[in-house]
Structure formats: C-alpha cells, structure tokens
Amino acid sequence: MKILIAGFQHETNTFAPTKARYEDFINGGGFPPMVRGADLLALRTVNVPAGGFIAAAETQGHELIPVVWAGATPSAHVTEDAYERIAGEIIAAAKRGGFDAIYLDLHGAMVTEHLDDGEGELLSRLRALVGPDLPIVASLDLHANVTEQMLANADGLVAYRTYPHVDMAETGRLAAALLADRVAAGGPLHRAARRLPFLIPINGMCTLLEPARSAYAQLATLETGPVVSLSFAPGFPAADFPECGPVVWGYGRSAEAAAAAVDTLYRQYVAAEPAWAVPFLDPDEAVTQAMRLAEAATRPVVIADTQDNPGAGGDSNTTGLLRALLHHEATDAALGLLWDPEAAAAAHAAGVGATVRLALGGRSGVRSDAPVEGAFTVEHLSDGRTVLEGPMMTGSRVDLGPTAGLRIGGVHIVVASRKAQMLDRNLYRVGGVEPERMKILVNKSSVHFRADFEPIAAAVLVAKAPGPMAADPADLPWRRLAPGMRIRPGGPAFAPQRSAG
Numbered sequence: 001m002k003i004l005i006a007g008f009q010h011e012t013n014t015f016a017p018t019k020a021r022y023e024d025f026i027n028g029g030g031f032p033p034m035v036r037g038a039d040l041l042a043l044r045t046v047n048v049p050a051g052g053f054i055a056a057a058e059t060q061g062h063e064l065i066p067v068v069w070a071g072a073t074p075s076a077h078v079t080e081d082a083y084e085r086i087a088g089e090i091i092a093a094a095k096r097g098g099f100d101a102i103y104l105d106l107h108g109a110m111v112t113e114h115l116d117d118g119e120g121e122l123l124s125r126l127r128a129l130v131g132p133d134l135p136i137v138a139s140l141d142l143h144a145n146v147t148e149q150m151l152a153n154a155d156g157l158v159a160y161r162t163y164p165h166v167d168m169a170e171t172g173r174l175a176a177a178l179l180a181d182r183v184a185a186g187g188p189l190h191r192a193a194r195r196l197p198f199l200i201p202i203n204g205m206c207t208l209l210e211p212a213r214s215a216y217a218q219l220a221t222l223e224t225g226p227v228v229s230l231s232f233a234p235g236f237p238a239a240d241f242p243e244c245g246p247v248v249w250g251y252g253r254s255a256e257a258a259a260a261a262v263d264t265l266y267r268q269y270v271a272a273e274p275a276w277a278v279p280f281l282d283p284d285e286a287v288t289q290a291m292r293l294a295e296a297a298t299r300p301v302v303i304a305d306t307q308d309n310p311g312a313g314g315d316s317n318t319t320g321l322l323r324a325l326l327h328h329e330a331t332d333a334a335l336g337l338l339w340d341p342e343a344a345a346a347a348h349a350a351g352v353g354a355t356v357r358l359a360l361g362g363r364s365g366v367r368s369d370a371p372v373e374g375a376f377t378v379e380h381l382s383d384g385r386t387v388l389e390g391p392m393m394t395g396s397r398v399d400l401g402p403t404a405g406l407r408i409g410g411v412h413i414v415v416a417s418r419k420a421q422m423l424d425r426n427l428y429r430v431g432g433v434e435p436e437r438m439k440i441l442v443n444k445s446s447v448h449f450r451a452d453f454e455p456i457a458a459a460v461l462v463a464k465a466p467g468p469m470a471a472d473p474a475d476l477p478w479r480r481l482a483p484g485m486r487i488r489p490g491g492p493a494f495a496p497q498r499s500a501g
C-alpha cells in the first residue's frame with residue numbers, strides 16, 4: 001500500500017494562560033521539532049507513535065508518503081492560525097491523492113480557538129475528501145478526550161496503554177496492525193464505544209498503580225477471536241467542552257463481539273469509581289509526612305508537585321512546596337526543575353560558591369503563590385545540556401539553557417532557563433544534585449516521573465500546592481461539560497449555570 005502519514009499533537013488545557021502558536025509547533029518544546037518529508041521518516045527510531053508506525057509499515061513493505069509531523073508542549077488553545085496552517089498542509093497533501101490509506105499520529109485532546117475538537121475536525125475533513133472506503137487510522141494519547149466525530153470518521157483509533165507513556169512507538173505499531181486488520185476485513189470493522197460518567201484526575205490514571213494497572217491489563221485479555229482492538233482513554237480533565245471525559249472503545253469483526261467487550265470493560269471501570277479518586281495532600285501535610293517517612297527510610301521520599309507540572313500547562317515556578325520545606329526545616333531535600341531564567345543568569349554571573357539574593361520563582365499569577373526571597377548559595381553551574389537515561393525518554397537530548405544548583409537552608413533547587421518536566425534523574429544531576437542521596441525530592445511532574453523515580457523512592461506522595469494546573473478536576477470552573485458528568489470520581493454532577501439573561 002501507499003500510506004499518507006502525518007502527525008499533529010497538542011494536549012489543550014483550556015484553563016491555562018498561554019496559547020500554542022505556529023512557532024510553538026516549529027520548536028516542538030518537549031516534542032521533536034516540526035519535520036516534513038524524509039525528516040519525518042527519520043522519526044522511525046524515536047519513541048513517538050509515528051516512529052513505531054513507520055518502522056512497522058516499512059517492515060510490511062508499504063510505501064510511505066510523509067506530509068508533516070508537528071507537536072507543541074501542552075498549553076491553552078491552539079491558535080486558529082496554527083491549526084489551519086498545519087491541518088491545511090495535511091488536507092492539501094490528501095487532495096493530491098495517490099495513496100491507499102492514511103495514518104495520523106494525533107493526541108486526541110486538541111481544542112483550538114475556533115474548534116472544540118481539533119482531531120475530529122481534521123478526520124472529518126479528510127473523510128469528506130477521500131470518501132467512505134479509504135482506510136484512515138490514528139494513534140492517540142492516553143489523555144485523549146475521544147469524541148463522536150473522531151470515532152465516526154476514523155476506521156481505527158488506538159491509544160497508549162501506559163502512563164508514564166513508555167509505549168508511544170508501540171502504539172504506532174498497534175495502529176499499523178489495526179490498519180492491516182481493517183484492510184484484511186475488506187471494509188470497516190464494527191465499532192463500539194461508551195463514555196464513563198465521571199472525570200478522573202490525571203494522577204489517578206497512572207498505570208503503575210491500581211485501578212489503572214488492572215484496567216489496562218484487561219484490554220489485552222479481551223482482544224481475542226473476533227475482537228480486534230480495544231482502547232481506553234481516561235481523558236484530559238482540563239478541557240472545557242461537552243465531550244471531555246473517559247471513553248472506552250473497540251473494533252471487532254462482529255458488532256456483538258465489539259459491543260460485549262466494550263460493555264465488559266465499561267462495567268468494570270464504572271464499578272471501580274471510588275478507586276479512581278486520588279488522595280491529595282496540602283504542602284504542609286506532604287512535607288511533614290515525607291520528613292516522618294524519611295527518618296526511617298534509606299531511599300528518598302518523592303513528592304509530586306503536580307499542580308505546576310509543565311507537561312500539563314504549568315510554568316514550573318510555583319513555590320508552595322519550597323516554602324513548606326523551609327518552614328519545616330527539611331534537610332537533604334531537593335526540588336526540580338524550577339524555571340527561572342533570571343535567577344539562573346544571576347547565579348551564572350555570581351559564580352560557584354557565591355551567595356545571591358533572589359526573589360526566586362513564584363510567577364504563576366496564581367493567588368497565594370509568590371517568589372521566595374532570600375540568600376541562595378550557588379552550588380553548581382552548567383550549560384543545562386544532558387542526555388536522559390530513564391525509561392521514558394531514553395537517549396533524548398535536553399537543553400535547559402544556563403542551569404544552576406542553588407541551596408537555601410537544607411534545600412537544593414535546580415533552576416533552569418527552559419521549562420522541562422522532572423521525569424528523569426539526570427535532570428537533577430545537570431544541576432549538581434545526586435537524587436539518590438537526598439531524603440526528600442520535590443518533582444514538578446504529575447505521573448511521568450514515576451518511571452525513573454519509583455525504583456529509587458521509599459514512597460511517593462502527591463501534593464496540591466497552589467499552581468496553574470488543577471490536579472482535582474472538581475477545583476476547575478467548568479462551564480461547558482456534559483450535564484450530569486461527575487466532576488471527580490464519586491463527586492457532584494456538573495449542572496450548567498443558568499445565564500441571568
């Protein structure tokens with residue numbers, strides 16, 4: 001086959017402050033930069049879904065027609081300009097024809113300035129162009145908010161099964177297998193889908209922990225006989241539109257088999273509703289609990305500073321947990337990464353061993369977040385370049401810009417000039433901190449850090465310090481959710497505010 005291939009990834013937090021512009025897709029942020037043509041095919045060795053799809057399709061002897069691959073760091077809405085330019089490029093390539101199938105590497109939670117459902121719109125524009133018979137498959141992130149429009153216009157959608165996402169390329173391979181099954185069937189597979197009636201906090205979706213671990217293990221168990229593919233996307237619970245929420249779906253060679261498998265999963269997931277809730281701690285509780293646990297532990301206690309996770313729209317510079325560490329006089333504690341280019345520059349100007357007076361971080365604009373003012377010792381300076389070695393992004397090169405290891409009291413802080421999620425231990429080392437030697441680590445991450453830090457952690461706590469990314473969806477000012485959707489597991493149902501006229 002000749003397969004048209006493109007990627008367009010964005011996870012949209014409609015409550016976040018900054019939009020994703022075309023330039024943000026050119027740079028990529030945490031993603032590879034925008035690529036076209038042969039450069040897109042070079043993703044075959046990278047742990048992104050397109051990489052796994054390309055490798056599988058080439059092995060199967062298919063010819064790939066690369067268009068464009070573009071992703072940007074999670075943020076508020078994608079601008080209309082960025083969406084129309086990138087989607088327009090994909091549509092223009094599709095108009096030229098000359099292919100037998102389409103594969104798209106999508107996230108599934110893209111909201112734009114002018115569209116609630118960026119992926120559904122792209123799939124429906126493509127479907128209108130190629131007609132009902134040409135197979136279209138796409139891979140999705142586990143955090144996709146899967147919509148009717150997406151399901152109706154794709155022959156197959158398949159989502160990651162791990163969070164931390166260590167199976168991105170693997171999901172691309174599953175998409176290639178789903179395409180092969182669709183082609184072998186000679187027509188569309190039967191589809192079934194059901195939406196769960198409650199939002200799940202992203203911390204509750206971690207597949208290293210229950211109930212998500214069993215929920216995902218069950219998918220593969222039921223993929224037998226006429227059931228071809230099953231997926232569960234618990235959603236991205238910070239996108240204010242009516243189809244935000246978890247969806248389980250699947251494809252089969254018989255309608256009954258697909259529906260039965262999806263119903264079985266749906267009933268299990270809904271029966272486990274209380275287990276999907278997350279016990280959040282406030283900063284004081286988290287720090288005092290960590291200090292108590294650390295007394296008897298030989299390994300660090302890790303606190304997730306989840307509401308400032310730059311992987312979900314945070315700016316990585318809130319100070320709630322730093323204040324709590326200082327207030328409780330924690331020692332052998334480290335926090336990372338704190339994004340503050342001015343502080344990093346001041347440390348570089350002063351030199352190792354110097355003491356600098358700083359107003360560090362605290363620029364989120366969130367009420368009760370503020371800079372921490374004080375005297376900081378410069379312990380370490382670097383150019384911020386490192387190679388990640390953890391299981392999630394093994395081999396990825398990271399450039400944090402000028403980076404400094406600062407200390408105040410018993411707390412070490414790795415300050416970077418560029419934002420990056422603390423998902424790899426080398427992001428501490430680049431600031432001169434050996435994470436294994438600390439008693440307490442405060443990581444600006446929600447879940448991804450677990451892949452590399454759980455092996456060295458005595459315990460992991462999840463804290464809710466004031467920050468831009470509400471970890472508990474019940475804390476968000478929803479306006480447009482589906483009426484009746486519970487805003488947390490076991491929580492109250494959303495009811496739209498009646499306008500005063």
Ligand SMILES: [Zn+2]
Pocket residue numbers: 141142143165
């Ligand atoms: Zn995700």
